[in-house]
Amino acid sequence: MRDTYQEQLDELASGLAGMCDDVAAAMNRATRSLLDADLQLAEQVISEDVRIDGVRATAEHRAFGLLALQAPVATDLRVVVAAIHGAGDIERMGDLALHVAQAARRRHPQSVLPDEVKPYFTEMGRVGVALAEKAGRVIRSRDLEAATELEVDDDEMDDLHQHMFTVLMDRNWTHGVSAAVDVALLARFYERYADHAVAVARRIVYVVTGQMPGPLAV
Template identity: 60%
Template sequence: MRTAYQEQLEGLNTVLGEMCDLAGAAMARATQALLQADLAVAEEVITDNDRMTQLSARAEEQAFALLALQAPVAGDLRGIVSGFQIVADIDRMGALALHVAKVARRRHPAKALPEEVNGYFAEMGRLAVQLAKNAREVLTNQNPEDALRLQEDDDAMDDLHKHLFTVLMDREWKHGVAAAVDVTLLGRYYERFADHAVLIGRRVVFQATGKTPEQFQEVS
């Protein structure tokens, strides 16, 4: 029975890892569409979101099967409940990449971003993709220390997000209200994408140790 549980839980984490890969790839392409005003790439991101929906449903089915068939208790139950939460986190990451692509599509053929903020979003996109990759890795290795390191890239994302507001509040801003709204919303999408990746790391710490990240750091 225990072996069957472990195999099913590993199967669930494999699907969650695939979802992380999809979310990262979607954000990479959405960022490309945003920076280059590439309508075809934006449409690909929007169309391919169906795959994320399918994997999300599959992951939830596997988690429900674990609950129904294995009658888990204590640590086993903790792992499954965290799995449900991680499904929601990754699903949201995919939705945020979708939002970025939709902004690029809505503004086409114009670029949604003024030239002076392109560098910010190129770096935010890079960080988002890296966070999705790292989240996938910690889901696979269940290493709580690696999971905690997701916070470092999130801190870098937060710094970029704060600097964006410095640009928006500058008296030299000459791109109007619509562009300011787009930049504000887009910055928030990238920030929230990173936040959900960090939440995945926190949940992996709990899965692996039974402790919150703060409790784990106190004893480690």
């Protein structure tokens, strides 16, 4: 019985880590679709979002089942509670990748992004994917040092997000209001994606230490 219970806990964590890998792949494809006006990649992200939603539902079902049938305590209880909240964070990351892909599809065959901002979105995509992949590794390893590193890693995304406003407010911006709105919204999607990855890592800190770090700066 105990072995089965532990296997269920391990499967719960493994499912969440796999979700991180899935949303990392989704954001990678969404970014490429955005930069290259690639409709096929955008459609792939959009169609696969349903599967990510399904994985969240499965994770929550497993977590509530463990609460109801096993009455976990101490670290095990923290694992289950963190999984319930973490599944929501990771699903939201998938939704944000979906929003990026939808923007690429909406403007196709034109590019959403003016050429001058594409290098910034290349970097935002790289940082976002790296954060999601690292969150997956943190779930698997429960490595406190790596978990706390994610907040520092997120600073790069915050800097890129802030810089986009400098670009948009520059008097040399010649692409009009519609393009500026698209760019501002897309930058926000990436920034929120990174914040959710950090939130996942913070829940691992809670699992290991029993203490939730202070609130994220917004």
